[in-house]
Amino acid sequence: MRRTVVRALLTAAVSIGLLFGLIGPAWAVAIYTYTGNNFTTFAQFPGVVNQYTTSDSVTATMTLNQPLGPNLNQASVVNDLASCTPPGSPFIGCISMSDGLQTLTPSFNNATPPAPINVIGSLSFSTDATGTIVGWHVELVNTNQQTLIRTNTFTTNGAIVEDLGQGPATLFTASVVGSPGVWTLVPEPGTVALLGMGFVAMAGLTRRHT
Secondary structure, three states: OHHHHHHHHHHHHHHHHHHHHHHOOOOOOEEEEEEOOOOOEEEEOOOOOOOOOOOOOOEEEEEEOOOOOOOOOOEEOHHHEOEOOOOOOOOOEOEEEEOOOOEEOOOEOOOOOOOEOEEEEEEEEEEOOOOOEEEEEEEEEEOOOOEEEEEEOOOHHHOOOEEEEEOHHHOEEEEEEOOOOEEEEEOOHHHHHHHHHHHHHHHHHHHHOO
């Protein structure tokens, strides 16, 4: 009986430690990833080969200075992007999008002063009371090749829910309509390590007091 009580108390102590470790202010940056569904609709000009396939989809990774707050309503978070700026370069936000054919990240050319090549067309989110993403419009545009990658769930101004990849000069596109993907907040390495150590400790306590 005594061993059972001791084991329960120790397990509770480890759990409380994990809880406070997880909810404490450990975030240095917040990394979000997006996984979209495979394209189902394809369009192209006559005589043009559409280079997208049904195995392609929109994916994205972005790094913010902190997690998204609660109850956002189509709020732009461009100013919250963490910096991925190489030394001596203009500010480059940490965001990357791929559609299976191309990968776009904010960048500049070698002109003086540098001019943007890949630009952020939109980076807006809606969240629920817990800060979970429930709506978004994220778009990167290559102004030179006239390509873009978009994922959108907002329907204001006649927009449609879609993931879209657009090839050079808008000669061909691929999309999936009405079937948005999922944004995931990636745990920090420290949080993952804390979880692992906690579970190991709990397992050790269980073996020790059985």
